[in-house]
Amino acid sequence: MAKKSFIQGAVILGIAGIIIKVLGAFFRIPLANLIGSEGMGYYQTAYPIYVLFLTLATAGIPIAISRMVSERIAVDDYFEAHKVFRVSFILLFSIGIVSAAICFFGAGQLVGAMGNPGAKFAMMAIAPALLFVPMQAAYRGYFQGMQDMKPTAVSQVTEQFFRVVAGLFLAYFLIRYGRQYAAAGASFGATAGAIGGVLTVIAIYLYKRGSLEHNIQRTKRNGGEKSSSILAKIFVIAIPVTIGAAIMPIMNAIDVGIVMRRLQETGWTYEAANSMYGQLTGMAGPLINFPQVLTQAVAMSLVPAVAAAYKQKDMHFLRENVQIGLRMAIIIGLPCAFGLMALSEPIMLLLYPMQRESAMNAAPCLFIMAFGVIFLSTVQTLTGVLQGVGKQMIPVRNLLIGAVAKVIITYTLTGVESINIRGAAIGTVVAYMIAATLNVIAVKKYTGAKFNFTLTYVKPVIATLFMAAAAVFVHRVLFGITGNALATLIAVGTAGAVYCVMLFVTRSIEREEIVRLPKGKTLLKIADKFKK
Structure with a gap:
């Protein structure tokens, strides 16, 4: 039954992920055409900071909630499972308030530190989302612990829909006042989406409240686990996951400061540097992220199979799954990479017809970064394998090594005038290449798999x-x-x-x-x- 539930849940989340990516493309591509590379530079300065705070606030906690709720429901203890939800909701709500306040009231200092003070309003507009998204995370983790993925999928799609509609409408309305304000309008789309998402998941919770309350009251008892103990267990599970999830947002946030400063040091104006960064992250970047939906589905499906085989000490079945999983990642990653490389300029011109010059300038970055899709697919899949065999800190270490290499390469190459922004793209590819290679070595070591x-x-x-x-x-x-x-x-x-x-x-x-x-x-x- 659990196996059936997992497969159904994986399919539901996979479909939701594809819908979200499609909606995201409908957001970013018109947005880039509307506000241009300058506006995208403001937007892309605020957004990585938001993602970093969001990752630190929520990344590992929903996984911890899901695991702890599932463990308690497995022994028919719905009362304690709901207690985990209550404690985690208070925790996430508190974290959300602090994170939102820091990003809103410290917006000027944060974007100033990134070398792009014009992104202040965009940062302020996106900050309130940090209050509502953690609230969603608590509900999603609770439902996932009950192996009910529909609330997560529905709320994610709803959130993205409101984000796209509100963001594009506000950007269109505010463009007359300047690109800084248009970028702020686009950023507020994330806040509108977060509000829509949390209202959706609360509505689902209230709809299911009757059956939930029945099981809670049926298993209710005095005493039980202390809230402090629940909090401690949440942190033990969540911290390693959060560290791993925070590496790439940190790397992207550091990228902003390095790229903007190094480009200006080599003679580019602030406006030119901002536009080039917008071309890299706002135009080429979303296309590189799209294939991740498929490889994440492979990793998601692989983790439980590997974990079950490892626990049962069925190493033959484990290795078979590892081999198939990596091959599926390669089969998905290779065509995405080479397809984007072969048609990099035509694709950019297709998607950004109103920004022809920026699209053509972004095409070389897309060509370079597309090659990294192969390694990113490998990283994601083998991270799932290592998590399945209880070695979750190893992919974190490997990605951190890759991130350090990226910083060094980006700093060095963006300072070369003939390479400029392409140096950041090269740094990203090298980071994933290193992490993928180290993950392959680790998987061979801990599973004995041969490819x-x-x-x-x-x-x-x-x-x-x-x-x-x-x-x-x-x-x-x-x-x-x-x-x-x-x-x-x-x-x-x-x-x-x-x-x-x-x-x-x-x-x-x-x-x-x-x-x-x-x-x-x-x-x-x-x-x-x-x-x-």
């Missing part, structure tokens, strides 16, 4: 090269006939079809894996035709 080089890398690479060649060929043939937009869309569709066919031709996916896919038997019949 078939030909099956894991060579065959998917062959399929990917055919795909990339098809994408470039189709775009070049159609560009002069249909223009860039239609040529790019057809090229992407053709590339996807070619890649799927080549996976079968190269036998990159084995028979038993095909059967496990949706419509697996039908796909297997198709695959068999290519073998004849």
Whole structure:
């Protein structure tokens, strides 16, 4: 039953994740066209600071809530499970108040330290979200502990919907007053979304209150675990997860200061440096983040399988899952990376037609960062493996090593005038490359897994090269006939079809894996035709 619940929950969260990313694209792309790279520079200065505070406030606590609630419900103790929820809600609400106050009243100092004082209003506008998002996290963790993923999925989609609508409307309304105010309007979208999300999850909680209250009263008793003990357990679980989740936001926040200062030191004006940073993070960045939805789904599905096999000491099954998980990550990451590289400029021009010059300037950054998708996919998947075998601090250490390397490389290369903003993109790729390599070494050490080089890398690479060649060929043939937009869309569709066919031709996916896919038997019949 638990296994069935997990699979259903993973599917629900996966679908929600895709919807959220699509909505995010509908937000960022029109926003960049509306407020330009200057406005995106203000927005992208405030947003990483917000994400950093949000990560520190909530990252590990929902996981701790979920685990502790689940443990208590497993022994039919709904009363103590609800007590965990109450204690954690008070904790998160308190953290939210402090975080929101710091970011609102200290907005000028925070963005000033990042070298971009023009982002003050954007920081103030996004600060209140730090009060409402932690409140959501408490409810989500509670429901997840009961293996009910629907409230989390629904509230996440609702939050993103309100964020997109409010953010774009306010940016459009405020652009007449200047790009700083338009960026602030876009930032307030996060606050509006957080309010919408928390109201949604509270409504779901009230709807389910009757059945919840019945079980709580049925298992109610005097005494029980002290609140201080619950708090201590929450922190023991949450702190390592929070440290790991905070590394990338910290790295991105540091990036702002390094990039802005180093670019200006090499002769670029403040306005030019701000625009270049907006091109990197506001235009190219969202495209790199989109494939993570799929690789996160792989990691999410892999963790319980690895954890169960490890606990049962079934090392053969564990290694089999590790091998399949990494191959799936590579099969997903490679086409995303090479597709974005092959069509970097056409894709940027397709998405940002009103910012043609900025789009063309951002294309080289997209080309470089796209290569990092391969390593990011590996990092995410193998982090799930290491968490499953109880080595959750190892991927944290590995990512930290990569982050230190990124700071050094970004500082060095952005100071080279001919490289400029591309140095930050190179630093990001190197960071993930280092973390991925160290994760592979750690997984081999702690699981004994051995990876078939030909099956894991060579065959998917062959399929990917055919795909990339098809994408470039189709775009070049159609560009002069249909223009860039239609040529790019057809090229992407053709590339996807070619890649799927080549996976079968190269036998990159084995028979038993095909059967496990949706419509697996039908796909297997198709695959068999290519073998004849």
